Amino acid sequence: MDRAGGTPRSEPGSVLTRGPQSDTMDEDIRERVEEAAEVDALFNALKHDSDAQVGAIMGPLMGENPAFREYGDEIAGVVAPVVQRVNDMDPAQKRERLGELAPERLEELEREDEGDEHALPDLPNADEVRMRAAPNPNGPWHLGHARMPAVIGTYKERYDGSFIVRFDDTDPETKRPDLDAYDAILDDIEYLGFEPDEVLRASDRLETYYDHARELIDQGGAYTCTCPQEEFSERKNNGKACPHREKDPEQTREEFEAMIDGEYDSGEMVLRVKTDIEHKNPALRDWVAFRMIDTPHPREAASEYRCWPMLDFQSGIDDHLTGVTHIIRGIDLQDSAKRQQFVYEYFGWDYPEVIHWGHVQVEAYDVAMSTSTIKEKIDSGDLDGWDDPRAPTLKSLRRRGIRGEAIVDAMVELGTSTSNVDLSMSAVYANNRELIDDGADRAFFVRDAHAGDDAVGPAVEKPIVDGPDAATPPVHPNEERGRREIPVEDAVLVEAEDVPAEGDRIWLKGYGCVRHTGGTFEYTDDDIEVVRDGDVEVVHWVPAEGAVPTRMRTMDGDVTGYAEPGLADYEPDDMLQFVRIGFIRVDTLPAADDELVTYFAHP
Template structure:
């Protein structure tokens, strides 16, 4: 354990300057899942090691950096992304730029994972930039800023830099003034309908050729709140005869009288995404952009700004959309609305495609990384099922998840003729030494209604306990203890003693499943277990009653 802790403390310090205990424990437990049951002790030891590391001299730290450098290089990646064009090692800068109007979804996870992986491949820089300059239509959610940071950390994609566009609006104003002074931007006071007519016919609007002085005057009026919403916008001059009308003199700034969750009512003029993003990509030194092929218009619009300032546009790689069958086209705005309507219990409802929901369900971040990296970055749209993600996660959790009995839709039976009572020991895992759990072999037990109905008139074995026969009348009788394999055809089912059965509800994407679970599960809170013959689930609460969250089959 100590060796694993020292390794990850040193590697984390090498990358970020100061080791982060949360990042280190995540790495240690991922590599050594057997330590999860002693997480508190592990965390305490990590804190001790960090303190020891910080007390070392620079020379001693460098020695440790060298010691673990080779081991870091030997980490095998399960999927290798295709190389980036014109990429130089140590100089690649990637960015993921969400609008935080809700927490990250699986779609966001793809952008986070692939951009961070490319930065890692080239020993470059990964930037998380919040494109949050729309305070109304896609209004940011204050909590979502932290959710993105937490989920990036969880997905092993900790950003090297975090940028908040809403806090840098003054910088965008400076670039706007420069463009006006250069004659490449102007204040347009046409109504939306009027300008559409000019745009569609390829004719310049009456304000296009006004002097820089006149435009600067109007710009100041916009900033001072002297114009109403929609009464004036700042446009970038492009080509009014461009074959794509969406490129013709596009809007760079508009007036929005709405407070912003992060900066309050400090501004009334906000940049559009195309303008803000264009400026930030240059200022931040972004070298490569992964962009949906449906956003090609953005590049065509932004290139005008780069041309006016004499900047080099980043290398762009377009990729196709990924559609996950089980979720369809559920947008963040739609989810937010349905949460407010009570359709979903919150952003971590198991039915949702948010990373918060998948974390609550007990998914391993490694599985989500492998899932998206395996899909690559091609231009073709991809349509996949969650079954692919389930398969990746199952490879990980099947090796570590303890086994317990959960009886859904329970039926109580009394085993007639069972005179002796015995304690039954069952393994916590079928293929590794994880210890045992104990159940009371008693007369009153629960089995599922499905088993009760399916085995009427037949003999069946209660796993690890005894054989019973369920009569056509529904009464159960003891049928011996022998477990010899010669008696082929006998089915084995799970069960629960009445004295050790706790009420349990499992929250699934389709709704609640109610039943009973063995009391031994109390030791597995906050862990993924396998309810035998049912599914993998994460035990969320276990007191007098148990609540578990469905992970996958």
């Protein structure tokens, strides 16, 4: 997909384009709507043990059935009597009917009743569950990072276990920590809906790692080595021992203490774990446990240290000392467990249960899901910051109005397969739509221009002749929410593609039917039947007088335009739906002549 400065997307649901709007529903579509609505209403009523609500099922219904969207103005009228019929049934009838229409949805309910609410497999040996997320604090999290806390947090809730966050920040050079990232990551975890039981920073624990290295040396399980890397690699690959391998523990201990005291330069000496020099996997042969790094750690408390543990040593020690029972890690890190098991054997420890999974991939973004790549784009000015809507970060999704729960549910549904899995943003959006739709008021936004091109707009102003002085569209498809009033003086603004040919009519949603005559919109006495007959398209609009200049920030770039006057009455963080466009989050309200800023969430 192209982003700002390129060709805008044209797939259905794009904020820049849309499919044709029709308000004539044939019998086939009506039957499909009724059946889908009945399934959703039955499921909703049984899940919550209460009456189904039209507003609660409209979002999922439209999200899961894109073909229904062009009949948006008629759907609620079809759904309402279906919901009423469902609510007139007793629970046994509802369950029997759902089993007839959608047995898989009934099975889903039964799994929830049995406590198996998630798509995650049971953990082995789960008498006690204590799991950890071990982020490298080199920047705020991108979307892929959410999978680990989502799954760990879900398992914690299932088994009444513990969730540890341990910052693996023992590489102050190549994966240099960002001091702001520690709190930023904890904020991201809170956004996802979880609170760690314990938070650790590995850079606070150097003395603990040193003590265990000393013990390992005393057992003859480690040795100091000054071989150049290429020379050692050649020996290792040929299954030949390094000449330092047989030095006595006393000499190794003395040299290791000199490492701790900073008496060696970077690359001059390492401490290796003694494994099997003829192991069939060369990557496991006498691996490095500690190395020298000249670059000071950015945290003041750790800035004096120069002898740093490698991740496999540090993580293995911490997992044991913090009582971790189950580890989830990428399938590409299988060797880590095997390296650490050598250390565990020396100390007589039991290794935790390990679950390996594949990577999660997201195709919805042009920007790679890489912390370093995102940081580079921010530094170069290609992105405004970590919460730029074009960035695949949790901060961006949060600013767009995506609930953390929607992300967690989508991640959990991916399971723990060892294969790489694709996260569909449509799944996140469908989850979020279900969470916000019932509370999101509707509003009109007429797009005027898209940053970088002329794919939308400019907005067209048309005088109104002989029309009412106000419109009263519904606040929400749930009619119980009432109606909003939009004053109309002399003219309205509509999007360029909605202007009908001379002599043709359109229906201004919530206002009525107008005919395009001599460059003006002449109000007619036609009633809603002209829409139902398929003769007239329904469009959104705003009054020319009092419209609020508005910027909508999207994954495609910024869209400017005008919102109906009432939008200025909302507060930052309020969620609304721009009719025929999608859900948005109010970001900042206008001050003086400034524009109101919103963030596009999803269709």
